[in-house]
Amino acid sequence: MERMTLEEFRATQQAPGGPDKDRRRVRGTKRTITPDGITHDSKTEAQRWEELKLLQEAGEICGLRRQVDIGLIGRDGPVMTDSGKQQRVYKADFVYVDNALGITVIEDRKGHETDVFKLKKAILAAQGVEIHITRAKG
Template identity: 35%
Template sequence: MTEILTREQYRDAIAKPKRGNKFGAKTTVFDGITFDSKREAEIYRDLKLLERAGRLSGFQRQRKFELIVNGEIIGTYRADFAFIDHDQDGKFRVVDVKGVVTRDFKRVQKIIKAIYNIDVEVWK
């Protein structure tokens, strides 16, 4: 006897199983926003509390920076968080939440420093 599958059942049957994050991060939803990791969601919560308390301003998630070499855009980098820290005399801070700092990320940090003179901080 031949079994008949619906289109959805067939697609589910042949679909490759979804792999988890290679660094073990668990996707987390907080305030209706999906974060790449539980730690990133925790930091977001803490930074929002500091913003409400007036200790930081200009808070942005997923701040985009263009990577420009010789006047040509060669790529983009999205920082997890960017804000002005009033506890450090109005310093503009860019933060990326990482469990593992890769060689590629170190390269991007150097490019951001060269182009924008900004140190991308890594929070674990």
């Protein structure tokens, strides 16, 4: 087995195409930029953003936000990162108020549910937070 120095390892982690190139990529998704210049993690997320903007313009929803951090809380308090210095978060694709129902909606656009997503979804459910999952049609 070939050994490498710490500096060589770090270089592979930071090199273009290396593991840290884009850790959020899932199953071939490609970053997409919408006409308003916002970069989204996938084409379907970008499409949903455009749909939600139209719903907001029509007055069906309000307070539309994207990439909203929601802290994860366990039985004994905040779920911390391995270092113990930061609280782990779930990053919601979209958060908005449904005007007809009068409720805040936390929405995630998914093509595939990863194990990490399933775990965070379960933690949020234990906190009483429901995630509305939308999928691309077709």
